[in-house]
Amino acid sequence: MALSRREFLTLLAGTGPLASGMLAPGAHAAPAPPDGIFALAGAVHPGRGAVLPGHAVLVRAGRIEGVVPAHSVSDRPVVAPENASVLPGVINAHCHDLHTAGERRERWLLHGVTSIGDAASPLRRLPALLDSPPGRTATPSACGPMLCPPGGYPLPVHSPEHALVIASPREGADAVRRLADLGVTRIKIAFEPGVLPEPYPLFDPATASAICDTARRLGLGVRCHVEDLSGLAPALNAGVTTVEHVPHRLHDQGTVRPVLGPDNAPVPEYLRLLERMARDGVILTPTLDVFTRTPWNGPALFEPVRVFRSLGGRIALGNDFPYRRTDAGMPVREMRLLAEAGLDQRDVLEAATATAAEACGLKDRGRIAPGLAADLLMVRGAPTPDALQDPVHVVKDGVFVR
Template identity: 30%
Template sequence: MAAIGAGLAALLTVPAAAQRQAIVAGNVIVDAERGSIGPGVILVEDGRILSVTPGTAPPAGADEVIDLSGRTVLPGLIDLHVHLTGDPGGDFWKEAVEPEEWGVVVGAKNAALTVRAGFTTVREAGSGGETAFALRRGTAEGLITGPRIIAAGPALAIVGGHGDVSGFRPEVNAVLSSGYACTGAVECAAKVRRAAQNGSDVIKITATGGVLSQQGRGLEAHFSDAEMRSITDTARSLGLAVMAHAHGARGIEAAARAGVSSIEHGTYLDKAAADAMRERGVVLIPTLMAFQGISERLGQGVYTPVVEAKVREVAETARVFMTRAMQWGVPIAFGTDAGVFDHGRNAGEFRLMMAQGMNSRQALASATTSAAKVLGMEDELGRLAVGYSADIIAVAGDPLADATVLERVEWVMARGRVVE
């Protein structure tokens, strides 16, 4: 009996043979720069692309043929700024009554909405406790339907600033604090090390004030130059990039000079700040859908008076700042701030980017090749190429001619798994 049991155990642990899937596409966009190759067949095995060949004949030995002959097939999209663990609204007081674990439940819902919308990789740009890390593992192991998650975890903030807790009695603020607010270069370095220790893939800082926090002291620089330099130097020593929430021009400029890799939002970007970004290769993540999302809720009692005033303050410049960034030569990549608006609407960002001067090819590149480069994953994501992750989507129409067709993704494969 022992021998039979051992034999059964051995049999059950033998991995199943990898399935070869042949995707037959009416049009294949291998990447935004190279464009399409016309009809083609993509062979996938064990989550990787084995080949991309012109024509419509599936190769011999394919275990499954997926017929997308009436569709355009292209790389999965990347959103560099999401908050999967939250939904839109102004009920800041819920921080005091909802456990952090609830964020995993909300995040599981939103991860599914996001990947079904064609976004096969996201950068989670700030979340409570371990919630984003739990989601990251769940989607990686296939237990949760969702995209690949690059997770920041809790953001570093100044005490009482955007990203820290405010709006409650002092003793409640203290209890609810994430533990990642810091003062001075030494303490800020320690918080970066703690974030790395606890699982952060990237360090998120709130370099200026923000629109949706309850403190109303403007949108300019928060951290001192010494604090920001300490954060970026420490992150670099640990192999981590720093993404900086920043609205005010001087805060943007200071963050760029300190060595962050990306500026999130960038609302009041001016020429001096743009020059600092361009000279250092700092990428702008415009999050135009965030501005649209919060504007849609004005005057409905959703936000507190403090927040409403800040929303109205940024509304006009939010419609034009990316145009100026392009004119000044600032590199731009795709990010939406989903969670400020409803998850699953991420692709609405393409329409807004095009309204500010991008063409469809540039917009698609911003969410594929450019975004992959920001993540340091340009040899893994953003293209349909041999050895790359099998992150593939299908749409009707040609996104190189009209990127708004990406608002209606019809088929998704994420890491070799077809998303139902």
């Protein structure tokens, strides 16, 4: 029998007895172990790789010690609800406007989203966004303002605070270094001409390459906003590591052209670029939730994702909160839409954990493996979107927050 949440938290505080049913076979009641030493047992879904039924995740001092057969654990309390799954905390890799630790706790962490990727923030918001007390709020990945050429996206449609104007390769390299000093984990750029007859300005190749090269030397990936197929090749040529959104239209001299052929397959140029992304390990964050709420909803969103996944491409989960009435909390709608685009349950979970962590540059999160942060969820049954809406437990940096 499993302890109640209150009983278990009391136990971890060192003030409660070890309850019947929580001992591993052959273990005997003993004084409570030090705070922060416990195990979560069930079917372990590591985020990437095979499921391990009947295993336990060992936690000590906020970190994962290992994954072992559950029956072998005798040195710590074991939380083992009936028919439970243990998985990494979910990561929403593409969000905006969640800057304070309190916001991230209430809107995300308490629902099982243990980290978020902020995909562009005003410079003045960075200190609040990077304030991340362990065990108390969702861990942030920050980009700071989006780097753009004069007049380029996001300036025509968003607040100037969300942009940092770059007019030369030298300015681009200097901006990356300044943002790195401020603590960002990713750089954000765009190759976005918009849908007007006169396209928005785009980075020239030298400036885009200077940004990406400098970021790579500093260990930072580059996330690139690409809605228009005309921007995908320049983004890949520059060296971006993540493509944000699904290129779903083609701006051609004032005319918007389709990106799919009569059979709904990506046009040859698009297919070649998807193959290149898959070969080079470039991650795609489709943000289907936000775009299915627009007139662009349809095969042009789903078919490129389906093809990219079939090519072995890596996909990260992000719903572009708060735009177009997307929701905070567990991003179940994005999960279901990824499934509609051809991802199976394991693919969706990997997109929401291991690959989302890589897209955000969160090197110690997103998987269940020794040495990584103990950001963990427990759900009843398989980790489907329905089960994830109501997790049994949420553990953040080894602290039970739910």
